[in-house]
Amino acid sequence: MEEIQALFHGFAVVLQPFNLVLMVIGIVLGVIIGVLPGLGGANGVAILLPLTFSMPPTSAIIMLSCIYWGALFGGAITSILFNIPGEPWSVATTFDGHPMAQKGQAGEALTGAFTSSFVGALVAVVLITFLAPLVARFALRFGPPEFFAVQFLTFCSFIGMGRGSPFKTMASMMLGFAMAAVGLDTVTGTLRMTFGWSELLRGFDFLIAVIGLFGIGEILLTMEEGLAFKGMSAKLNLKVVLQTWRQLPAYWLTSLRASTIGCWMGITPGGATPASFMSYGIAKRFSKNGDKFGTGELEGVIAPETAAHAAGTSALLPMLTLGIPGSPTAAVLLGGLLIWGLQPGPLLFIEQKEFVWGLIASMYLGNIVGLIIVLTCVPFFAAILRVPFSIIAPIILVICAVGAYTVHNAMLDIWLMVLFGVIGYVFKKLDYPLPPMVLALVLGDMAESSFRQSMLSSQGSLSIFWSNPLVATIFGLGLILLFWPLISWIMQLAKRRAVVSSGS
Amino acid sequence: MTTRSVEIVVAVVFLVIGAVVIIDSLRVGAGWDSDAPGAGYFPFYIGLMMTAASIIILIQALVSKSSELAKTFVDPVAFRPVLLVLAPTLVYVLVIEFLGIYVASAIFIGAFMVYFGSYGWTKTIAVSILVPAAMFMMFEIWFLVPLPKGPLEALFGY
Amino acid sequence: MVNLRAKYIFAGAAFAAAATLAPTAFAQWQPTKPVTFVIPAGTGGGADQMARMIQGIAAKYNLTSQPIVVVNKAGGAGAEGFLDVKQSNGDPHKIIITLSNLFTTPLATGVPFNWKDMTPVAMLALDQFVLWVNAETPYKTPKDYLDAVKAGGPNKFKMGGTGSKQEDQIITVAIEKLTGAKFTYIPYKGGGDVAVQLVGKHVDSTVNNPIEAVAQWRAGSLRPLCVLDSKRMPYKEKMTSDMSWNDIPTCKETGFDVEYLMLRGIFMSPGVQQQHVDYYVGVFKKVMETPEWKDFMEKGAFNTTFMTGKEYSDWVANAEKAHLELMKEAGFLAKTN
Incomplete structure (x- = not known):
């Protein structure tokens, strides 16, 4: 096995003390960056990129990719503890992670999140190690219609999640779409809904909205029940890690599904955030405990975290083999490769063996080191919930403000964050569901532009969406998921009839 | 304030938002x-659907006899702490504009x-x-990410 | 205090100068706080790479006394970044890297700014454009391809490009005007995506910058047909088994005369003094002397024209005029509201 040999050579590179130190520094920095909302993996890597300028490329990529792994791990922490998604892909983690923390199971939720992140990454790295060239060719088959199909599938896997008024769901989702449309329309280059106000040029950022809607909104809601956070009773020792691990094997099917979704979305490249939503939606639909999702189910933490980390990791594959970034962070790393004098693309695997296998080896080791670091900190993270409210609450608000500002360096974004906080509070009280709005905001303009790109290339014919087996299959899956409630009802009916007829 | 009036x-x-979206899309x-x-x-139909949904919600809120709607939106006693957090936060954001985020x-x-x-x-x-000092170290010095600064930082040459 | 700082700076400059130029005059202005480097484009794009490259070089060789802080302001096709610089009147601690959106964004969107609202500093390089097709297609010359496009009828061939009403689409329209071929232009988000869409045959051709498509070219997936410049690119190192950048003919040589170069230049806040401009010109001159920069230029097959002062502003004024004409003809100008 050529790959195994190359991989072992890679391990030898990574295990040099200098590289190991960089790895640990990278992970720790990454976790910090992941915890701070707004300062995402992409910014973090971009910010530190110039620092790596004088390092050997292999050491530089080890450190930067470890920042990325750290950020992937770290995003879950504030999502679970305070309902504030540290990173876009941890929004779906808040749905069940935060309720778990409120029930006093912060330790379990964190352990579940970290461990499943690790599992997702591991599956993706194995995939990269052995199937890179094959997978790269698969990614090439994705044009605009395929992208639109994937976005459609993400929506379908998520729609119908709420039990509330369908009209409120619709209003909320449409608000998300409308906000996604603000700013420059990439297909025609026209400004939409900016009303001549230059502050609106940048549009509404997804992260600002989620920090406000989930984070600030949650704090306001908590206030109604007194000036304290729930979940003080979280266990503060490492036993909780082992206890949680014992529960995890039961969810192997969820993990497997989530890893598959994640790898697929990372490679195509669909992105880690849609992957986490899709995985959560599908887990909810097919789980025995689907009804309990949203009330603090461990499975609802495992599904999005596994998918997000699998997607985040496998997003590096198209970057290395094709030179297309599968995620914003990958885009920055791609720039880094060029700065270090490496040419990403099909020849990288041949010309820069040491670099590529060093990177792949660091994916294995980096994730193991990362897992150990974050797991040993679980009691510490859970202990944050015990810091008195009057100290931690203002600090959280300050961190949210900093996070909102750093997304675009815009003061208006801090105001918007507070506004979104109030919206989140009112919507929650009136039973307007937030997830459809958030999903629409993150997918809206992507879906719109891939639809219009498809229309441009087919000259207005919708038949492009079933013009080849790939796109037709994805669309078919989407439709099945969309009508799943109906389908399962019919299936049950048929089953019952079969039972009745055999009984008589 | 009843839940009905907030609805x-x-x-x-x-x-209103729906209407604005429709008007701009037509433009x-x-x-x-x-x-x-x-x-x-797309925005046109988004606006249209939003308007339609909001009209239905509006009608439901107006005619429904559900007891839920007659309840007060939020108990004044419970609302006080909400305001106690929201109001200082607003003041805080306002102060950022003048003194910078650290101060x-x-x-x-x-x-x-x-x-x-x-x-x-x-x-x-x-x-x-x-806390602000640690933030300053992290953002301005290590990460080189500029945050809003005011007169105090200017005194020190930032 | 002031004296100390000046001394410290001199030490730094001298250290850097060992590798580059002679130390400059004592009394020269120096930044007193971190310099904000605005990028009117997203992270990971061509302008972003170049700006972070400069930041890295400046840090490595200690070329600036204060750190350079890079900020992305990509909103509204870069309008956000330009407006930010326009509004920071007289602030000598803010510079911006520009690309063609300096001209195209105000013309296409009607956002009120113009390059004259900023102070020109220096042109760092010009980015080339190359007409690419998929290597599996039979087209060996631009003529082969354009004839096929014409024979195929209007809108049968797809040209992929970055953004809408920006450089790639302007070039596409210019080619159409000159040759009578008619493409369907499909806008994508970034140049890297466009190159891969061409490899995957979702479009028929692109006008990618060299750096965006070089990897796919070297891997044998793409074929360059011609470069849209008046002369061939100077880089003679073989990129594939039989071709170097220099072996790509100009479009003019092959019979259709379309030229387009994209500005990679630096501007700064309006209302600054000449000494501020001089300082940055000095810094960029030193940046360009470094081996890293030279290597970067070669990798991206840039046209390394360096200009400052009046020469630069004249170039920009001409380029603006050319864009206005091209975009007027193409019907890309914003409706005046």
Whole structure:
């Protein structure tokens, strides 16, 4: 096995003390960056990129990719503890992670999140190690219609999640779409809904909205029940890690599904955030405990975290083999490769063996080191919930403000964050569901532009969406998921009839 | 304020936003360009659906006899702490505009600790200075990410 | 205090100068706080790479006394970044890297700014454009391809490009005007995506910058047909088994005369003094002397024209005029509201 040999050579590179130190520094920095909302993996890597300028490329990529792994791990922490998604892909983690923390199971939720992140990454790295060239060719088959199909599938896997008024769901989702449309329309280059106000040029950022809607909104809601956070009773020792691990094997099917979704979305490249939503939606639909999702189910933490980390990791594959970034962070790393004098693309695997296998080896080791670091900190993270409210609450608000500002360096974004906080509070009280709005905001303009790109290339014919087996299959899956409630009802009916007829 | 009146207000806000979206979409062109949907095509239907949904919600809120709607939106006693957090946050953001985020954060954290936690001065000052100082180190010096700064930072040449 | 700082700076400059130029005059202005480097484009794009490259070089060789802080302001096709610089009147601690959106964004969107609202500093390089097709297609010359496009009828061939009403689409329209071929232009988000869409045959051709497509070219997936410049690119190192950048003919040589170069230049806040401009010109001159920069230029097959002062502003004024004409003809100008 050529790959195994190359991989072992890679391990030898990574295990040099200098590289190991960089790895640990990278992970720790990454976790910090992941915890701070707004300062995402992409910014973090971009910010530190110039620092790596004088390092050997292999050491530089080890450190930067470890920042990325750290950020992937770290995003879950504030999502679970305070309902504030540290990173876009941890929004779906808040749905069940935060309720778990409120029930006093912060330790379990964190352990579940970290461990499943690790599992997702591991599956993706194995995939990269052995199937890179094959997978790269698969990614090439994705044009605009395929992208639109994937976005459609993400929506379908998520729609119908709420039990509330369908009209409120619709209003909320449409608000998300409308906000996604603000700013420059990439297909025609026209400004939409900016009303001549230059502050609106940048549009509404997804992260600002989620920090406000989930984070600030949650704090306001908590206030109604007194000036304290729930979940003080979280266990503060490492036993909780082992206890949680014992529960995890039961969810192997969820993990497997989530890893598959994640790898697929990372490679195509669909992105880690849609992957986490899709995985959560599908887990909810097919789980025995689907009804309990949203009330603090461990499975609802495992599904999005596994998918997000699998997607985040496998997003590096198209970057290395094709030179297309599968995620914003990958885009920055791609720039880094060029700065270090490496040419990403099909020849990288041949010309820069040491670099590529060093990177792949660091994916294995980096994730193991990362897992150990974050797991040993679980009691510490859970202990944050015990810091008195009057100290931690203002600090959280300050961190949210900093996070909102750093997304675009815009003061208006801090105001918007507070506004979104109030919206989140009112919507929650009136039973307007937030997830459809958030999903629409993150997918809206992507879906719109891939639809219009498809229309441009087919000259207005919708038949492009079933013009080849790939796109037709994805669309078919989407439709099945969309009508799943109906389908399962019919299936049950048929089953019952079969039972009745055999009984008589 | 009953839940009903808040429902009505929110539905009307949705209605207005929907209308604005429709108007702007018509301005940029809501039809099909030569072979693809124009810039306003999708937003137009988004606005239309939003308007439709909000009208239905509005009607439901107006005619429904559900006892839920007659309840007060939020119990004044429970609302007080909400305001106690929201109002200082708004003031905080306003202060950022003038004094920069570091000074504003120090004041905000300090005020919060004294008012809600009744901590002693030493503890309050320690926390409220250390947190912004750590932020400053991290953002301005290590990560080279500029945050809003005010006159105090300018004194030190930032 | 002031004296100390000046001394410290001199030490730094001298250290850097060992590798580059002679130390400059003592009394020269120096930044007193971190310099904000605005990028009117997203992270990971061509302008972003170049700006972070400069930041890295400046840090490595200690070329600036204060750190350079890079900020992305990509909103509204870069309008956000330009407006930010326009509004920071007289602030000598803010510079911006520009690309063609300096001209195209105000013309296409009607956002009120113009390059004259900023102070020109220096042109760092010009980015080339190359007409690419998929290597599996039979087209060996631009003529082969354009004839096929014409024979195929209007809108049968797809040209992929970055953004809408920006450089790639302007070039596409210019080619159409000159040759009578008619493409369907499909806008994508970034140049890297466009190159891969061409490899995957979702479009028929692109006008990618060299750096965006070089990897796919070297891997044998793409074929360059011609470069849209008046002369061939100077880089003679073989990129594939039989071709170097220099072996790509100009479009003019092959019979259709379309030229387009994209500005990679630096501007700064309006209302600054000449000494501020001089300082940055000095810094960029030193940046360009470094081996890293030279290597970067070669990798991206840039046209390394360096200009400052009046020469630069004249170039920009001409380029603006050319864009206005091209975009007027193409019907890309914003409707005046």
